[in-house]
Amino acid sequence: MSDSKQDILEALNIADSFTLAMDQEIRQDGLAGSLCGFALELNQTPDIKTLQQRINKFGQQFPVALASLQQRGKRFYWCKRVTPPTLFFHHQSEAEQAEQSYQKEIISHLINDKQDREEIAPIEFHLISHSTQTTFFIRWIHPFCDARGIELILKYLCTDNTSQFEKTTVKPLVNQQLDKYSWWKKILLLIKGKRYIANIDKLESIQTFDMEQSPQKLNYATYKLTAEQTDQVAKLARKHVGLTGTSLYYIACLMRALDKLNPNSEGEAFCSPYAFNLRKQRALTPVIANHVCALFSQAPRDIVKNREQLFAHLKQQNKEVIKQQLDYAFLPLMWAGSWLSLEEYGKILRLSSSEKERSSFWFSDVGKLDIPEHSFPGAEITSLFHLCQVTTPPALAFLCCNYQKQLILSYNFVEPLVTAEQIETLHQLFITELLTDDD
């Protein structure tokens, strides 16, 4: 790859840089970097020809999908490759292997695939076929796009009418939001953001898992609630946290489950960062890149021990954050961070003033996925789940989404720091918390 600027397709935006700093942190832990996955379980083999055509069309319409991530000076760019990477792969089981283990083996390999940042393809599409199960797996690196973007790419693959996904030439949404503020307002927000973080850092974050051993690989466990359970969770979330706090209900229940899993863990408060999307709901553009900002949920351990107090605390915290614009206060910090080296930026993002990890766990609620029925080429989507790599600590990322009125939970954990047995216990505790009605 040449060092000239002629091969540059696009610069990373401020939110992309934020995820790139995490990529660096994950790589420093000896893991594969900020790889993410979106797995769709299908009822049969899809129409591979149509699928491939649409994937190729996607690559043509969004050339960044075929690019290489390169550093030029201090900044990072998506650059043209001499040989574009392959976008579509078909894995077929040859052995008499159990369907679940075959799917898991391939997906585990893909999500733990260690490649140089410059070499790895921004996105890949994998069809995993077994005699009784077919899975369509999308793997991408986080600087390429966020989870909402992947939902849009999936919608792109599910339609012939791709003109509605035209690449917008306008600025990234993070920049658009920043442009709304005058320079003094940006400084004011930056100060607010710094104070917000300083306030969070007053309490040392709880780490549930033992971080003594070296991280080896990401593992995952997924669970699907029944429609009845999902309905019950929605009702309880509404009852305890209100219409505005579904995600907070999950966060609160997970904090309590983690506390019960290891009540003697060190630290003073559970703290979870989570991203919120700047795209309007149901908007089909922008498709690629990251358009997110971050905020935190934090609760001291004594409050976590009381369910109702915890719900009230997180709800009030969230309300204050939005009221004081602390959510957008992170944007100028992200802009400033994008000028730092990845090492410096990663340290600021992860470590509190006492040099300890700020996150107790990563959290993401993708919400309701509205992929039209019968739209996937030649097959029906029966279930789906998300995956993401995570730093150690905290070594746990919890992702959830709702598909066809069923809540799907995905625990992503780094072995051997966290074990599958611990996750099974955590899940049982979490389910109990989710479905508990105090009355």
Next chain:
Amino acid sequence: MKKKLRAFIFEELVFVADPKQFSDEQDLLEAGLDSMGIMRLIMFIEDEYGITLPDTEIEPDNVQTFNRLEQWILRHKNG
């Protein structure tokens, strides 16, 4: 009032292909107004109209359509 609400929701929170075609009786929750969006909307309303909307009243009945939103705001503005 509805004009301001429509501008805020369609410019900041929810994408609809043609906002003019979206009636005051159409379902905003179905259109994609989510929990984070409702929280932002409430903050906008409280700032804009100088009222406090009680948490206990944040119910689908009050936020589902532009007509219901307006009625909810008016109850607190006039009360």
